[in-house]
Amino acid sequence: MAGYEMDDVTIVGGGPAGCFLGENLAKKGFEVTILEEHPEIGQPMCCAGILGTERLKEIGLNSEDWCLTKLRGGIFHSPSGDSVELTRDQIEAHVIDRAKFDRSLAEKAVRAGAKIKLRSRCKEISRHDAGVSLKVKTPGGIENLKSQIAVGADGTNSLVARNCGLLKNFSPKACAQAEIAGKIETHKANVYLGNDLSRSFFGWVVPSGEVYRVGIGDKKGNPLRKLIKLIERANLLPQNPGKKIVRFTTGLIPEPSGRKIYGDRVILVGDAAGHVKPLTGGGLYLGLSCTKIASKIATKALEDEPSEENLEEYENAVQEKFGQEFRLGNRARKMLEKMSDDDLSEFLELMTLPKIRELILEHAAFDRHSDLFKALIKEGPSLIEAVGARNLMKYVNWFTDI
Numbered sequence: 001m002a003g004y005e006m007d008d009v010t011i012v013g014g015g016p017a018g019c020f021l022g023e024n025l026a027k028k029g030f031e032v033t034i035l036e037e038h039p040e041i042g043q044p045m046c047c048a049g050i051l052g053t054e055r056l057k058e059i060g061l062n063s064e065d066w067c068l069t070k071l072r073g074g075i076f077h078s079p080s081g082d083s084v085e086l087t088r089d090q091i092e093a094h095v096i097d098r099a100k101f102d103r104s105l106a107e108k109a110v111r112a113g114a115k116i117k118l119r120s121r122c123k124e125i126s127r128h129d130a131g132v133s134l135k136v137k138t139p140g141g142i143e144n145l146k147s148q149i150a151v152g153a154d155g156t157n158s159l160v161a162r163n164c165g166l167l168k169n170f171s172p173k174a175c176a177q178a179e180i181a182g183k184i185e186t187h188k189a190n191v192y193l194g195n196d197l198s199r200s201f202f203g204w205v206v207p208s209g210e211v212y213r214v215g216i217g218d219k220k221g222n223p224l225r226k227l228i229k230l231i232e233r234a235n236l237l238p239q240n241p242g243k244k245i246v247r248f249t250t251g252l253i254p255e256p257s258g259r260k261i262y263g264d265r266v267i268l269v270g271d272a273a274g275h276v277k278p279l280t281g282g283g284l285y286l287g288l289s290c291t292k293i294a295s296k297i298a299t300k301a302l303e304d305e306p307s308e309e310n311l312e313e314y315e316n317a318v319q320e321k322f323g324q325e326f327r328l329g330n331r332a333r334k335m336l337e338k339m340s341d342d343d344l345s346e347f348l349e350l351m352t353l354p355k356i357r358e359l360i361l362e363h364a365a366f367d368r369h370s371d372l373f374k375a376l377i378k379e380g381p382s383l384i385e386a387v388g389a390r391n392l393m394k395y396v397n398w399f400t401d402i
């Protein structure tokens with residue numbers, strides 16, 4: 001057994017959230033160690049890599065730097081086989097090289113003074129009055145680390161969350177994604193809806209430079225079988241797509257905002273905290289934005305006392321900034337989950353109505369879905385004519401019945 005080391009902060013997980021927090025805290029002068037179980041940052045990668053162009057700048061990052069493809073909107077494919085295109089003239093999002101993105105965040109963390117320990121898997125974490133102890137499996141054997149505070153940046157199935165009693169209900173969406181060689185000159189992502197494909201999520205085909213990313217997620221069932229079905233259904237793929245798979249990965253998307261994210265001497269960030277958009281599961285912008293909040297609160301707590309009471313401010317600040325995003329997004333997701341295939345097809349057809357289309361194109365923001373939900377709620381009465389009173393009541397009931 002190696003000896004003890006004492007840091008201010010140990011971050012478990014060298015993904016985007018862990019590295020971004022590491023950079024921010026190291027810049028403030030804290031001793032930070034980031035533990036990453038894999039031999040390389042950014043691998044294995046399971047992500048469609050879609051990032052809104054505008055919001056990320058708010059946290060000092062520019063998605064243009066890792067861009068593979070630019071998107072102007074999406075095509076939504078209904079179970080009946082119809083499709084609805086919603087695009088704007090301007091670029092809405094970038095499809096990024098996720099591995100490069102993760103590596104650049106790690107490099108920034110190291111430049112700021114954080115240490116990254118690769119091949120270092122946290123096996124156990126315990127908290128006591130003097131600090132936090134972490135048992136870490138490394139190629140050289142078990143190491144015991146100590147710090148003032150521990151951060152769970154270790155993804156959906158967070159060991160830190162489980163060890164610290166912060167993860168009670170675990171019902172993630174299991175996803176599978178393939179990268180298929182081929183290029184389409186399009187600026188649109190494709191979204192596939194239908195209960196035969198996924199009851200609680202959706203499938204996607206996203207042009208990503210020299211490949212397409214084809215993926216699907218669901219709470220139940222075998223994601224690989226669902227992916228094969230999607231590949232068969234998505235006729236925009238090249239011929240014999242199965243023979244052109246260059247990469248296949250699986251991953252989990254957490255239940256959005258369903259966890260306690262702080263405790264005595266511990267906080268969770270990113271997917272470990274459930275900081276993902278409820279409707280699409282996208283967690284890069286939301287996770288990093290909440291991580292920025294975590295950095296501020298952790299700084300204050302480290303300068304005072306990293307007690308549960310002081311760290312509670314993190315949850316309050318996240319709810320203040322994104323509470324409505326989580327609440328409305330969760331309602332919209334649950335509403336979609338209640339729909340039969342006929343309902344889904346009918347719902348997508350509504351998007352072809354000029355009034356609805358206008359509202360979507362005016363208010364839909366890639367990384368902030370609540371703007372559109374609020375506009376739809378506000379405009380509700382004026383939609384009666386276009387949607388029909390009975391239909392509108394049906395959607396209102398689904399949306400409010402949680």
Ligand SMILES: Cc1cc2nc3c(=O)[nH]c(=O)nc-3n(C[C@H](O)[C@H](O)[C@H](O)COP(=O)(O)OP(=O)(O)OC[C@H]3O[C@@H](n4cnc5c(N)ncnc54)[C@H](O)[C@@H]3O)c2cc1C
Nearest residue numbers: 013015016017037048049050122155251270271282283284
């Ligand atoms: C199929 C799929 C598609 C997605 N597409 C998009 C998208 O298009 N846009 C978007 O914004 N988001 C997308 N997401 C979500 C996005 O990938 C996540 O929100 C993001 O990766 C979260 O970053 P993170 O740092 O919190 O966690 P992760 O990226 O999961 O990183 C956690 C890190 O912790 C390490 N780790 C775990 N346990 C331990 C341990 N015990 N000890 C040491 N290290 C450990 C892991 O190896 C990993 O490197 C997608 C997710 C999936 C599954």
